[in-house]
Amino acid sequence: MKDIAKRFAENPLLSPADLQASEKGLQITCLLNPGVFRYADKTWLIVRVAERPEQKDNMISFPVLTGTGNIKIIEIQKDDPALTATDARVINYKGVDYLTTLSHLRLLCSDDGIRFYEPDGYQSLVGEGILQTFGIEDCRVTRLENKYYLTFTAVSGNGVGVGLRTTTDWKNFQSHGMILPPHNKDCAIFEEKINGLYYALHRPSSVDIGGNYIWLASSPDGIHWGHHQCIIKTRENSWDSARVGAGASPIKTDKGWLEIYHGANQQHQYCLGAFLLDSNDPSKVIARTEEPIMMPSTEYELSGFFGNVVFTNGHIVNPGGDTITVYYGASDEFVCGAHFSLNEIFSLLKYDHAE
Numbered sequence: 001m002k003d004i005a006k007r008f009a010e011n012p013l014l015s016p017a018d019l020q021a022s023e024k025g026l027q028i029t030c031l032l033n034p035g036v037f038r039y040a041d042k043t044w045l046i047v048r049v050a051e052r053p054e055q056k057d058n059m060i061s062f063p064v065l066t067g068t069g070n071i072k073i074i075e076i077q078k079d080d081p082a083l084t085a086t087d088a089r090v091i092n093y094k095g096v097d098y099l100t101t102l103s104h105l106r107l108l109c110s111d112d113g114i115r116f117y118e119p120d121g122y123q124s125l126v127g128e129g130i131l132q133t134f135g136i137e138d139c140r141v142t143r144l145e146n147k148y149y150l151t152f153t154a155v156s157g158n159g160v161g162v163g164l165r166t167t168t169d170w171k172n173f174q175s176h177g178m179i180l181p182p183h184n185k186d187c188a189i190f191e192e193k194i195n196g197l198y199y200a201l202h203r204p205s206s207v208d209i210g211g212n213y214i215w216l217a218s219s220p221d222g223i224h225w226g227h228h229q230c231i232i233k234t235r236e237n238s239w240d241s242a243r244v245g246a247g248a249s250p251i252k253t254d255k256g257w258l259e260i261y262h263g264a265n266q267q268h269q270y271c272l273g274a275f276l277l278d279s280n281d282p283s284k285v286i287a288r289t290e291e292p293i294m295m296p297s298t299e300y301e302l303s304g305f306f307g308n309v310v311f312t313n314g315h316i317v318n319p320g321g322d323t324i325t326v327y328y329g330a331s332d333e334f335v336c337g338a339h340f341s342l343n344e345i346f347s348l349l350k351y352d353h354a355e
């Protein structure tokens, strides 16, 4: 295994204590998985902020949104026999799944890509309506023809799907509702049309036949998606044996579309890998890394809210195009940064890869 990530010495860049909770009675439990973009000569993160009330002994409590946008706190005694709480992220109560935190998306910006602050005049994005009552998460930002497309995970008791909002100024947003219904997440729209069509990677999950695989879809308008094709599968006995999912929008290179993706094994260890798609027909997988290009190894990646996790859904391609700065969530609790050399990633791709 060759971990080729050059982690920032300043990591973690953001920890829960660095920001204020969205309202009284809530605490920030996790800051994670930022979408990344350039706007007004700055680097911006749209960070997932996961909140819940301070936890009392013997009690699990978490917020949910009502369909009209109010926060409601649900409290459950830990010894209630109808409660199953074995995962830090999700619980089951009386046969219904809930998240232990409620996430919204917060805008931060930076002049140097290292120190981020919340600028005045930019609102957080919060869950809206009955398909987002458990929050919105893990936003990918695509800039296409001067419009920003925000694809994020929309969670509610109805399931986990992909929501879309668009903006040109980060102050006014247009909601396009749920574009990919449950179970689906990890959706990244390509930053260019190919042969007149929009393209997106996404990750439906099939509970019976099939699995947690990366799919490709196309669209005439960036909103309505069809021609779904399964392009990247999990690999048995591998670091990506349980689930795979796209990171941010693929990077256009002279070799093809380069995608950095996450994979998890049965032990819920999340690592990053890469694959390359044909420039003109992105349903053709040309190459894929066999081993991770980054795996949890530092203290902040190994232990936290949900340890042993590195997860990315945002990067900046640096001027010159030889290096990228990847922003990533560590242990589902911190926001971190790392540089990668594209040539080093290319050197690890296996071209004899066949699906």
Ligand code: MAN
Residues within 6 Å of the ligand: 089, 090, 099, 137, 153, 155, 160, 185
């Ligand atoms: C999984 C994890 C959580 C996330 C939920 C809903 O359990 O990825 O972080 O909150 O799915 O998306």
